[in-house]
């Protein structure tokens with residue numbers, strides 16, 4: 001389940017789509033983020049922690065990040081790391097026609113929130129001013145559509161497309 005929104009630049013017309021929540025390919029996204037962490041793409045600390053246990057996962061849910069200081073924004077997955085609360089118990093759980101142990105990973109990932117605990121919180125920091133960015137999830141759209149986001153290309157004002165906000169399964 002997820003929601004998608006579109007912002008359009010009033011000056012250059014460029015569109016920015018934001019897809020929140022758990023859509024299709026959620027499990028693949030979790031696997032991709034895991035690989036990115038293991039390859040060192042997300043930094044040394046993330047590589048070290050993720051290599052400690054093959055059932056640690058990174059949430060593939062997207063968020064909008066906004067710097068209240070300079071107005072810079074980014075859209076992308078939250079990179080916090082979650083660990084199974086009880087690994088033995090998780091391995092025996094049925095995911096479709098196989099257990100997590102048989103899959104070799106948890107294809108449902110964080111959709112089964114009660115099975116995981118947060119072990120390392122990722123702080124999204126503004127690349128410009130190094131301040132912590134504020135995070136907005138799909139249910140915060142009433143706040144973030146009032147942020148007056150600027151177009152990263154031309155610095156024009158972005159308009160929220162009222163016709164968007166599509167839900168999908």
Ligand SMILES: [Zn+2]
Pocket residue numbers: 009010011012013014151152153154155156
């Ligand atoms: Zn623009």
Ligand SMILES: [Zn+2]
Pocket residue numbers: 067068069070071072126127128129130131
């Ligand atoms: Zn900033």
